[in-house]
Every structure is written in structure tokens, then in C-alpha cells.
Amino acid sequence: MRTRELHLSAYPRGELCDSDFAFVEVELRDLRDGEVLVRNEWTSVDAALRLRLRERAPAGYFASFPLRAAMDGIATVGVVVESRADGFAEGDWVAHAAGWREHAIVEAEKEALGGVGTLRRIDVDAAAPQAYLGVLGGSGLTAYTGLIHVAALRDGDVVWVSAAAGSVGLLVAQLAKLRGHRVVGSAGSPDKAAFLGGKLGLDAVFDYKSGSLPELLGQAAPEGIDVYFDNVGGDHLAAALTALRPWGRVAMCGAISEYAASTPVPGPDNLFLAVAKNLTLRGFRGSSYVHLRAEMEGVFGPWLRDGRLISPETVVEGLENAPGALARLLHGDTIGKTIVKTG
Amino acid sequence: MRTRELHLSAYPRGELCDSDFAFVEVELRDLRDGEVLVRNEWTSVDAALRLRLRERAPAGYFASFPLRAAMDGIATVGVVVESRADGFAEGDWVAHAAGWREHAIVEAEKEALGGVGTLRRIDVDAAAPQAYLGVLGGSGLTAYTGLIHVAALRDGDVVWVSAAAGSVGLLVAQLAKLRGHRVVGSAGSPDKAAFLGGKLGLDAVFDYKSGSLPELLGQAAPEGIDVYFDNVGGDHLAAALTALRPWGRVAMCGAISEYAASTPVPGPDNLFLAVAKNLTLRGFRGSSYVHLRAEMEGVFGPWLRDGRLISPETVVEGLENAPGALARLLHGDTIGKTIVKTG
Numbered sequence: 001m002r003t004r005e006l007h008l009s010a011y012p013r014g015e016l017c018d019s020d021f022a023f024v025e026v027e028l029r030d031l032r033d034g035e036v037l038v039r040n041e042w043t044s045v046d047a048a049l050r051l052r053l054r055e056r057a058p059a060g061y062f063a064s065f066p067l068r069a070a071m072d073g074i075a076t077v078g079v080v081v082e083s084r085a086d087g088f089a090e091g092d093w094v095a096h097a098a099g100w101r102e103h104a105i106v107e108a109e110k111e112a113l114g115g116v117g118t119l120r121r122i123d124v125d126a127a128a129p130q131a132y133l134g135v136l137g138g139s140g141l142t143a144y145t146g147l148i149h150v151a152a153l154r155d156g157d158v159v160w161v162s163a164a165a166g167s168v169g170l171l172v173a174q175l176a177k178l179r180g181h182r183v184v185g186s187a188g189s190p191d192k193a194a195f196l197g198g199k200l201g202l203d204a205v206f207d208y209k210s211g212s213l214p215e216l217l218g219q220a221a222p223e224g225i226d227v228y229f230d231n232v233g234g235d236h237l238a239a240a241l242t243a244l245r246p247w248g249r250v251a252m253c254g255a256i257s258e259y260a261a262s263t264p265v266p267g268p269d270n271l272f273l274a275v276a277k278n279l280t281l282r283g284f285r286g287s288s289y290v291h292l293r294a295e296m297e298g299v300f301g302p303w304l305r306d307g308r309l310i311s312p313e314t315v316v317e318g319l320e321n322a323p324g325a326l327a328r329l330l331h332g333d334t335i336g337k338t339i340v341k342t343g
Numbered sequence: 344m345r346t347r348e349l350h351l352s353a354y355p356r357g358e359l360c361d362s363d364f365a366f367v368e369v370e371l372r373d374l375r376d377g378e379v380l381v382r383n384e385w386t387s388v389d390a391a392l393r394l395r396l397r398e399r400a401p402a403g404y405f406a407s408f409p410l411r412a413a414m415d416g417i418a419t420v421g422v423v424v425e426s427r428a429d430g431f432a433e434g435d436w437v438a439h440a441a442g443w444r445e446h447a448i449v450e451a452e453k454e455a456l457g458g459v460g461t462l463r464r465i466d467v468d469a470a471a472p473q474a475y476l477g478v479l480g481g482s483g484l485t486a487y488t489g490l491i492h493v494a495a496l497r498d499g500d501v502v503w504v505s506a507a508a509g510s511v512g513l514l515v516a517q518l519a520k521l522r523g524h525r526v527v528g529s530a531g532s533p534d535k536a537a538f539l540g541g542k543l544g545l546d547a548v549f550d551y552k553s554g555s556l557p558e559l560l561g562q563a564a565p566e567g568i569d570v571y572f573d574n575v576g577g578d579h580l581a582a583a584l585t586a587l588r589p590w591g592r593v594a595m596c597g598a599i600s601e602y603a604a605s606t607p608v609p610g611p612d613n614l615f616l617a618v619a620k621n622l623t624l625r626g627f628r629g630s631s632y633v634h635l636r637a638e639m640e641g642v643f644g645p646w647l648r649d650g651r652l653i654s655p656e657t658v659v660e661g662l663e664n665a666p667g668a669l670a671r672l673l674h675g676d677t678i679g680k681t682i683v684k685t686g
Binding site: 058059060061233237242246252253254255258264265266267268269270271272273274275276277278279280281282283284285288 | 401402403404576580585589595596597598601607608609610611612613614615616617618619620621622623624625626627628631
């Protein structure tokens, strides 16, 4: 059987180009025992993929994608079309990590993406299939564990979320709001700021491109912040260090401002404030907290069903358009979870 | 009654000069109710004082020292010569925070230095008076709480301590050794490295000036480290981020490499490794953990008395020599706790 998949042709320099990718037709081999064949229906597009599109991914991170081969470790959901694995049958909806291809052969027992991408059935009666890429998938796990366990959210904390219109940020912001916190959200356009203040109902919002970041943050949180959920790094982290009150905490989730850099980006020049104010900066990957997925689903699932939690999506049709969707996401042009309809 | 004290004449630029300080004779006012008069016998000299010798101390930190006035918030021990406060009598040995002067009037109930410098009696039968400036004082509290509570030392952790021949570092290194850990220590001269490998018996030591810091650390800890106790900042923190294993922790205690800088120093350019490896960086001040002093004394006190813990001192005679002693400490010329004999 023939199918199509995206390959990386060259490691992009700076912004992604179509020519860095190839959409190729390949012959699928036969299934072996313990494997299933999945028709991927929806595939995730995530900012952090940019790190694996570098010739050398950061040490300790997931490996770089190889050239001229299918990319492993991209979350996707689809339907089992053939199964030679116990516990999986034709017609089952599943989630796994062999995305950016139209069909995938997946080993049922194989651990992928530290557990997040390991093959598992999903309950499409409880939520739409693509929700298992976003609010009930990696984005949800990252948002939930980052705010609750990494930043150790406490009663009364004032929370700042950067890239708050992104797939993770909007869940962090809503989770903090639903727990009764004052929440400041920032993003990189007037439209996104309006979304944060309107649909998400955050307490203070700003477009960080509209002025001086420290001043905008100071106006949004005149008495300071206790938690900063960092999706951006760079000047955003520096501004947070200044605004954080004693014993404040940073959940270091991502640094989208630095992902495409070809040379190392200097860290914040005010890091000593961590000593002065007893601050904690804790980096994390959602995939390292996969053991907390049931806890996350127990919180987000009911809120998603009763409409208290919204999870807007930017949907792109056709797998061949995935690289372009990633480019637009990295450029800051999207709101919510970006997903590609592949089936 | 007349006494002498050190005043700051000008905020030093870069290295300290004698002309930045004045040793002046002043008239002491009469005691009021609730106060004691102390003849200070020993006074502490600490690297972090440099931060308060800047026109603007880091936000959130202790305030800058004012010009042409006694400096408040420097740990000292001495003998009560007159008391109008309940619980204190002539002849009592006490610790407080009105150092860098020969006599001090101290309010018994007044909170100083976040509690570390608050007037309290010390037991000079249990340890030499000057020990209450070092191993049983602020240095001990910083070392103990930093390693045990801030870095959350766990069984099996490999620990790197920078400035390990300094007053805090040598206690951290010994505490980790006495708890059974593999300990790497670094310092800035062959003599200090020899002290770390010899008297302290650390598992691996290096003089960071003898080569490339990442390479020296890599040789000392070929399989990486789990805890970094940071007294230096700058390139040391960057090297630690590279060497730390997943779930590693940094106790950010100080950044002596940056204290005299007149412009902000860029942070490490590899901070994203905190995300990639689930690292925690936690800044702290020992004075914020004064509630743990009894716990610290319970650990360090017995070890100090039975000789398992050593606490070498660099002793300077005469208060007028305190600024020069601080300059030598900041220059890296001293081993152990620097103290001034003032009485």
C-alpha cells in the first residue's frame, strides 16, 4: 500500500521555507505482530518542533529530525485500519506520535515521546478526536502540569502568561482564571490581545509589540506577579524577573523567541534577582509528566464538556500544508491550537 | 563615650580602594530602655557586602549602604558592656548585625537582616565566639539551607560547589561529603584547589583558571552533576547547565563574578537546557531561612565539636583593615571565613 508523508529536505535557516520539506509517496511495509496500521486524521503543529528542525537540537532535548525520512515524535490522532496488536481493533480511534504522514505503522507497546505519544485509544464520545492533540493532549498536559506542579500555583498568586493566545498559554490562562486567580496575558498582536481580554476574560492583557515590555507588564500588574508561565524566553523572562515578587516562581515551558536563532542567545542580565528575591525558575517538558495525564483529564475534561474551558483551533487542510502552518505559528499569526486535517 | 566606626565615603568603581572608606571617631549617645551597648570583638567580611557598596543594590536585595554613616546589617559578635534590655546582662556574649564598628548600641527586640542579625546570646562554651559568624552563623545557615532545602539534596546526587574554598562553599562541600555524596569543588587558584583536595578531601577538584571551565568540569564529573551550588554566576552557571543531568537543581546563592560590574552582565546563553532537562534554578538568601537556624546548628554543631567539620578562617587584625580584607576576599585571595578582630 502506498501513502504519503512529509520529509525534511534541509535544516531551515531562520524562517521555514517550503523547499526545506518534501511531500513524498512511499510504500508501506506489511504489519508485524504487535503493530497497528493507523490512518492519521489530525496531526499536531507545535512551536517546539522548530528545535528539532535544527541540525543540532539542544542537548538533553528530543533529537533532531533526520533528513529524508519520516519524522518521529509528532502527536497525531487517527483510526485503526488494521491491527495485529492485542487491545486494538479496526475502527478504534487512537493517539500516537507518528504524525506528519497520512498512514503510520505503530508498535502498540513502544514508548514514544516519553509516554505522551505512546499508542493509546481515545474516547471520541467524550471529546472531539482533535481535542486529544490540544486540551486533552500534549498542550493540556503541558499547561496543567506547568502551572499546578512546576510553578506550584498557590492561593492568591497573580499569574502572567506569555504567548497566552497559543495552544498552551490559553489553557494556562483559563486554568488560572477558573482557580480564581488574577491573570495577566500577553501576545504579539492587537487581535490576539483582544481575544485574551474578550473570549478568555483575562484581568489584564497587552500586545507586547505595542510598547516597552517592562512598562506594559508594569501597567498590567502594578503590584507585581507571583507566577510567570514562560513560553517566550528572552526579554519576556527578563521582564518577569523584574516583576516577580519575593518567593515568585517561573515555569519555563518554552522560548519561542529563540527557537530559530542560529547562534546562542544571551540569557537575562538580571538573573541575580532570583537570589535577591528567593525566586524559583523551573524548566520542564510536558512529556516528562505523562504520569499526571489522568489528573489533567479529570480537571480539563469536565470543563471542556460544560463549556467553561474553550480551546480554539487553527485548522489547516492537507498534510502538504503542515510546514506552512508551522511557519505561520512561529511567526505569531495563529490563535489556539494549530492542527492539520490529514485524513 | 567615644568609639570608632567605618563609614563609606564613596561608592567604589570596580575594585575597592582605601579612599572609598573612612575610619572615624564618633560620640556614642546614651542607652535607652530596651537597648544594650556591645563591644564588638569579631566582625564578618562577606562577598555579598559588595552589592550594598553599589549606589543601587539589586532590586529586592538589602538596601545600599548610605554614605558617611555606620553600615547596618553586617554580622558581628561581642560582649555586652551595659544593658537596659531584659534578658541581657553585662558580660554576655551576643551576636547582632551592627558590625564594622568597635561599639554598637543595639535594640534587643529589633529585627535585623531578616532575623539573622537580630540580637541574641551565643554559647561560647559550645563554640568559639567567631564561629557564630561562620559555621554557626550566616555562612552556615546559607550553606545548610541552600544544599538541603533549596537544592533539595537527594541520595546519590553528584554535587558541584564553586568558590568551594570560601566561607559558604567549604561548608556546602563538607556537608555533602559527610552525607556520603560525590563532591566536585572548584576555586580560583592552585593553593585553593590543593586545600579542597587535601584538607577537605573532595572527590575531584580544579582551579578554574587553569583551563577551559566546561572541560575542567567535564573531567571532574564525566557523568554529569545533579546539584550545582552556585557562588559565582556567569560562566560557572552556564557550565553547570551543560553538566547537569535531567532533574538537576541549582542553588543560586551568589554571583561573585558579577558583583563589581558597572553594567548588567548577560545571563547564560544555554538557559533553554533548563527546559530540555527539567532543571530547577532556585535563588535564595540564607537570611530568608532564619527559622531553620536551630536545625542547622543541630547538624553543624556536633560535627564542629568532634572535628569532622573544619572551618578555617582568614583573620585580620583591626577594624581599619576590614575594607582591605573585603577587597582581598573579592579578589579571591582568601580561604575560609574572613573575619576582623575588632576588640
